[in-house]
Amino acid sequence: MDFSNSPTFPPPEPYELPPSYPKELVPIEGPLANNPPTLPSGRRRSLLDPWFTSSTHIIPVATPRTTPDVSLPPLPRWSANKEEFKASVMKTAECIISIKEKQWRGELDHLPRGRKSMWTCVNRYVRKRSEATAETGVTLFFAHANGFPKEARSLILEAFSNPSLLTSAS
Template identity: 30%
Template sequence: MSSPQQDAKLLDLERRAKVQTGPLVPLFPSKPSKRQLPQLPPRSSAAPFGPQRPGWRLDSFIVPAAFPRSAQGSTQHPTPAPEKPAAAGSRVKVDANGVYEQMLTAQVAAHQGQVSIEDKQELDDQEQLYLAVNRYRPKKRREGGQQGLTLVFAHANGFHKEIWEPTMADLLDQLEHPSQPQALPVDEIWALDAVNQGDSGVLNESVLGNAFNWADHGRDILNFVISYLDNPSSPDSTSTELPPLQADSSLLALDTESRAEGGASPSSRLWRDRIIVGIGHSLGGGGMAYASSASPSLFSSIIFCDPVLPWP
């Protein structure tokens, strides 16, 4: 049970916690990493939608997250896993208020100002983080006809990318229903795990710091779209690690330079011959807001599901 003094201290920390405003930190090339990424467990089936959509398949990849991170304390040097994890069913007493205070203190300190891209020591100290991403597409690629959509999903806080799969299957049913003859077909779907959640959390567990900047989630989405989302007709990658693609430096500068707004109609806003629709829930909605406001020319449209948005 907390004391009145501790409650007052926590309230003061909550009031001082700020979200980032203003231009996003530019994107740099990913940083070479010496650490061995852990092996992710395989899916039980390559058919992500089961009998509802048997013609679709799933492929999983790993891509670097945005570098550098915007807030100090976002990463730490690798820490070894505990030699003897707690036994299943065992109870460990945790000071919840103390842990919460530590988290808030780290967040408040991290958001006093953005990391400077001129701070060589900070950039040298930061670890490269990674994203786990899923690609969903028909086993047989569609030929000819209308240009299809590429959907990019971002999940809510505490969830993971696979949480979207029932929604994806229902959405495909609706878009391809005979009553919707004008609907554009869906060529591909991508879903991303936030750096500290889902499979990404497993990949980054040993180097995650105590600070998390929501703006970096938007930068992670942009880094994926700009540097790793290839033309849909390009050859398939033979590796689970997608190769980086060439991109214009003005795009990597994000909104620190003047932005290209793109075409007037959604279908005219193409990126590498894709019509990209960003879909984000809560934290993912906030990430999509950061991404689309910094680089509006990349997205044909954005769908927000109960988004958590900062002040503009």
């Protein structure tokens, strides 16, 4: 099939994952470092400002992890030659996939588990209400194990705050 005139990429080749062997859960420990990193930028204006007061917080993630601290391969070397750069990117990608496959097969189990301090960034939204309203609030905690962008959640909260957005989208 010729994709030379197609505006999209062809589907990837089928990839069969190697078998995965579940790891034994270990007790969660506190973070090794008590000082979280600073936020990279100041507070920004949100689409939710009319309905919510937001604050951003950095919190520690669970320690230790089931994966070991493994050195990552070097980043692809940029080259003006398209084929050289593509080959460098492929080499880096294949190395990362190889490390992940070794982890899935249990070949890295002899290495110590990852103990580096890691942090995640969360946004807290508090609904603005009038002084006459004495209702108690509900806390929604949005988290995703793979780093789902917290900015995408703003759109969900905006839809909850303004139901007309939900009906106009359908």
